[in-house]
Amino acid sequence: MQHIISIRDFSRRDLDHLLDRAEDFAAGGYDRNLLAGKIVALLFFEPSTRTRMSFASAMARLGGDSISVDSVEASSIAKGETLADTIRVVSGYTDAIVLRHPKEGAARLASEFATVPVINAGDGAGQHPSQTLLDLYTIRKSMDIDGLEVGILGDLRYGRTAHSLAYALSLYQVTLHTIAPRGLEFPEGLNHELHDRGMEVKAHRDVKEIIRDLDVLYITRIQKERFPDLGSYYDVASSYRITPETLQGVKDRLILLHPLPRVDEIDPRVDSTPHARYFEQSRNGVPVRMALLSEVMR
Amino acid sequence: MTPGAQNRTLLVSQIKDGTVIDHITAGEALNVLTILGIAGTTTESLSIATNVASGREGRKDIVKIERRELRKEEVDRIALIAPHATINIIRDYEVVEKKGVTIPRVIRAVVKCPNPGCISNASEPIESAFEVLPKGLHCLYCDWMITKDIASHII
Numbered sequence: 114m115q116h117i118i119s120i121r122d123f124s125r126r127d128l129d130h131l132l133d134r135a136e137d138f139a140a141g142g143y144d145r146n147l148l149a150g151k152i153v154a155l156l157f158f159e160p161s162t163r164t165r166m167s168f169a170s171a172m173a174r175l176g177g178d179s180i181s182v183d184s185v186e187a188s189s190i191a192k193g194e195t196l197a198d199t200i201r202v203v204s205g206y207t208d209a210i211v212l213r214h215p216k217e218g219a220a221r222l223a224s225e226f227a228t229v230p231v232i233n234a235g236d237g238a239g240q241h242p243s244q245t246l247l248d249l250y251t252i253r254k255s256m257d258i259d260g261l262e263v264g265i266l267g268d269l270r271y272g273r274t275a276h277s278l279a280y281a282l283s284l285y286q287v288t289l290h291t292i293a294p295r296g297l298e299f300p301e302g303l304n305h306e307l308h309d310r311g312m313e314v315k316a317h318r319d320v321k322e323i324i325r326d327l328d329v330l331y332i333t334r335i336q337k338e339r340f341p342d343l344g345s346y347y348d349v350a351s352s353y354r355i356t357p358e359t360l361q362g363v364k365d366r367l368i369l370l371h372p373l374p375r376v377d378e379i380d381p382r383v384d385s386t387p388h389a390r391y392f393e394q395s396r397n398g399v400p401v402r403m404a405l406l407s408e409v410m411r
Numbered sequence: 412m413t414p415g416a417q418n419r420t421l422l423v424s425q426i427k428d429g430t431v432i433d434h435i436t437a438g439e440a441l442n443v444l445t446i447l448g449i450a451g452t453t454t455e456s457l458s459i460a461t462n463v464a465s466g467r468e469g470r471k472d473i474v475k476i477e478r479r480e481l482r483k484e485e486v487d488r489i490a491l492i493a494p495h496a497t498i499n500i501i502r503d504y505e506v507v508e509k510k511g512v513t514i515p516r517v518i519r520a521v522v523k524c525p526n527p528g529c530i531s532n533a534s535e536p537i538e539s540a541f542e543v544l545p546k547g548l549h550c551l552y553c554d555w556m557i558t559k560d561i562a563s564h565i566i
């Protein structure tokens with residue numbers, strides 16, 4: 114039985130295989146009844162409507178059904194019950210479980226008690242492998258991942274999508290540029306780990322000093338709560354905001370990605386440039402999740 | 412004979428049946444007992460010697476547990492804090508078996524994860540689990556790394 118828990122569990126071959134599958138699904142020539150008769154539980158202990166809809170849509174396109182349990186219902190199921198028990202029970206109703214939970218490691222625990230495959234749809238500040246796969250997929254649709262100069266911008270200290278993407282990219286020949294305000298840089302341990310995995314990581318403070326060299330810029334949100342007052346937040350956030358002016362002189366092929374929802378990180382005037390790929394990125398969630406669902410329920 | 416050597420002979424030969432854990436890193440004897448699950452409530456009779464002079468380590472701790480023979484898997488858990496420890500199984504005042512400790516690949520229920528958001532700290536029917544890496548301990552649930560002061564995280 115195969116679970117999808119953490120991007121750390123994937124080899125480059127596994128990633129490439131899933132991305133190939135997603136590409137096949139996106140191209141359309143697939144069996145619409147591939148998962149007919151199968152049922153997936155979408156068990157969401159915290160709200161994430163988009164991720165849940167994206168999994169439901171992926172399941173429906175493959176002819177399968179989903180039982181969706183939203184955060185309010187899930188917390189009442191779980192009242193006084195351990196996650197382990199909930200998972201044991203739900204395993205009996207379905208062929209796979211997609212789990213989102215506020216505690217880190219919840220998906221790993223679920224995989225120990227489930228009798229069906231578990232797909233992690235985000236556990237606390239921990240892993241969210243389907244997001245990382247769709248990030249990779251979006252990059253690969255535009256260009257070969259090997260040889261790229263990839264920038265990751267924003268709150269890199271706490272941003273799990275940034276950590277997970279960096280980790281996945283270390284399986285490819287990529288130079289990583291981190292662009293973060295003081296205090297929100299990559300954790301030291303992660304820098305060491307990436308280095309040990311053979312990836313070159315260069316730290317920058319100012320996006321303007323590096324953006325012209327980049328092929329990909331992955332933008333993440335800088336949270337207000339990380340700052341002592343609103344004034345210092347606005348100072349920092351405005352200097353990290355991507356505007357048409359920031360994009361002057363960049364490579365033609367530069368693509369801008371963002372896990373969405375965005376707040377002020379990207380000026381809406383950027384949306385109409387050929388660099389903006391964040392809406393396409395979110396659409397790519399469906400074929401990527403089709404690949405994951407079909408992989409675990411083969 | 413040096414005073415240290417005399418001490419060792421004296422301390423090790425005292426019990427009739429049981430286990431003597433020798434060459435424990437000085438100051439770690441109580442942590443060793445905690446890890447072995449031998450605390451104040453135990454019925455075994457225990458003796459603990461701390462900061463005993465020893466030719467090999469300078470100072471060491473010794474723990475003796477009467478009428479209980481510890482299994483290798485039990486004792487390997489102490490390797491994290493006392494990597495040079497040796498285990499002597501005693502029957503009728505004789506050492507019948509002597510072995511070192513090996514650091515296991517994964518340690519369960521020994522260390523508490525310092526991450527408050529980790530599922531292993533919630534009330535779930537699981538034990539903490541850490542992978543032992545050269546840099547430290549890696550939580551198998553939340554990926555947290557403990558790189559220093561491992562003893563202070565012992566359950």
Ligand SMILES: [Zn+2]
Nearest residue numbers: 524529550553
């Ligand atoms: Zn943990």
